[in-house]
Amino acid sequence: MIQGNDHELINYEQQQQQQQIKKQQEQLQYHNQYHHQPQPLLLSDISPTWAIRLKKKQSHLFLASLTRLRWLFEIIHPKKCVVAEAYGFSSSYTNNCAECARIGNRFSLYFAMYLPKKIEENQQRFVKHWNEKHLKI
Numbered sequence: 001m002i003q004g005n006d007h008e009l010i011n012y013e014q015q016q017q018q019q020q021i022k023k024q025q026e027q028l029q030y031h032n033q034y035h036h037q038p039q040p041l042l043l044s045d046i047s048p049t050w051a052i053r054l055k056k057k058q059s060h061l062f063l064a065s066l067t068r069l070r071w072l073f074e075i076i077h078p079k080k081c082v083v084a085e086a087y088g089f090s091s092s093y094t095n096n097c098a099e100c101a102r103i104g105n106r107f108s109l110y111f112a113m114y115l116p117k118k119i120e121e122n123q124q125r126f127v128k129h130w131n132e133k134h135l136k137i
């Protein structure tokens, strides 16, 4: 039964080789997907400070906290809000981009009224708009 064993060994080697090739193909695919195509930015790239703040779960305790009050004052401030951060804490967008200004106003409103779902939607809208209109590659 030595022959049989050899045969199994060859099969085993072929399988190993095929697996190796498959693995390489997958790695190449991964590489092409993540390294050769420009990736759209996320809010954490565009406005990192606010991305962290907006992610924070707003418990009842947090809603009444001074931190939230401070963030509320900042989110309604044209030079300190989510959109302003993307412009390097400048309010230039208020004159230059109507969509950015609109999105900035919505962030203030939704944050003040505590509407997490609306904030999330507005966040997506901002990220999409930023990638389409303001991203320079």
Ligand SMILES: [Zn+2]
Residues within 6 Å of the ligand: 097, 098, 099, 100, 101, 129, 133, 134
């Ligand atoms: Zn804009």
